[in-house]
Amino acid sequence: MATITVVGGTGYAGGSIAREAARRGHTVVSFSRTVPEGDARIDGVRYETGSMLDAEARDRAVTGSDVVVSALAPRGELDGRIVEADDALAALALERGVRLGVVGGFSSLRGAEGAPRFAETGDLPPEFASEALQMNEVLTHLLGSQDALDWFFVSPAMQFGSYAPGEALGRYRVGGEVALFDEAGVSAVSGADFALAVVDEIETPAHRRAQFGVAY
Template sequence: MTRITILGGTGYTGSAIAREALSRGFGVTSFSRTAPEGDARLEGVTYKTGSLTAPDVRSRAVVGADVLVSALSPRGELDGRIVEVNREIAALAQAKGLRLVMVGGFSSLRPKANAPRFAEGDGIPPEFAPEILQMNDILNSLLASPEPLDFVFFSPAQQYGSFAPGEATGRYRIGGDVVFFDDNGASAISGADFARAIVDEIERPSHRRAHLSVAY
C-alpha cells in the first residue's frame, strides 16, 4: 500500500487530497499545526501535529512515507518562511528517495507558451503579492534543485479555492505550465477534481520534475 504524508493535510487542498487518497485505499498521514475536530476529521487518516518550521517536526514527517505532499500556504507562521521550509522538505524528500508533490498557485502559470509567468508580471494584486511571490519562489527553487529530486508542482486554475468549491465531475485537463481556459474564457477547477488529478498522478506517475496545470 502506498503511504502518502500530506503536509498541511487539514487545509482546503490537503483535506481534499486526503479524502481522494483514502477512497482509493492509500495510507494517509496528515501533518498540521492543529488537528481537526468533528466532521472535519476524516476516518482513516492518521493525524499528527507540530510546527513544520521546526526541523525535528519536518524530520518526523518524512518517516514512513512513500510520497510526500506539501499543501502548505504562506500564512500565519509560514508567511515569510515557507520558501525555506519547503526547501528543507525537498532536501529531506531527496535524501529519503521520496516523490515530492508540491501544491502551488495559479499565478505561477504562464498566459501562453514561453511568456513570463503571471507572478513575474506587473499585474499582481498588491494584497496577494506576498503569497504569490513566495509560492513562485518555491517553484523556482524546485526547478533549480539537484536532478535526483523527483518532484511535481501542481498549479490549479484561476477559479479555485474554498470560495468556489465547485462539484466533483470526475474530469479535468492536465498540461504543462500554460493556463487552461474553457470555451467561455474561464479557468476553473473544483477542489474535488483538483485532488483527483493529483492523486491520479501519485497512483500512475507520468511526470517527473514537471510543473503541471489543472483545469476544466
C-alpha cells in the same frame, strides 16, 4: 498502495487530497498545526501535529512516506518562510528517496508558451502578490534542485478554493506551464477534482521534475 503524507492536510487543497487518497485505500497521514475535530476528520486519515519550521516535525513527516505532498500556504507563521519550509522538505525527500509534490498557485503558470509566469509580470493584485511571489520562488528552487530529487509542482485553476468550491464532476484537464481556460474563458476546478488529478499523478507519475496545471 502508497504511504502518502499531506503537509497542510487540514486546508482546502490538502484536505481534498487526503480525502481522495484515503478513499482509494492509500495510507494517509495529515500534518497540520492542530488536529480537526468531529466531522472535519476524514475516515482513514491519521492526524499528526507539528510545524514544518521545526526539524523534528519535518523528519516525522518524511520518515516512512513514499510521497510527501506539501499543501502549505504562505500565511501565519509561514508568511515569509514558506520557501524555507519547502526547501527543507525537499532536502529530506532527496536524502530519503521520497517523491515530493508541492501544491502551488495559479500565478506560477504562464499565459502563453514562452510568456513570463503571471507572478513575474508585476501585474498581480496587491492582495495576492506576496503569496504568489513566495510560491513562485518555491517552484524556482525546485527547478534548480538536484536531478536526483523526484518532484512535481501542481498549479490549480484561477477559480479554486473554499470561496469557490464547485462540484465534484469526476473529470479534469491537465496542462503544462500554460494556464488552462474553458471555451467561455473560465479557469476553474473544484477541490474534489483537483484532488483526483493529484492522486492520479501519485499513482501513475506523468510529471517528474515538472510543473503541471489542473482545470476543467
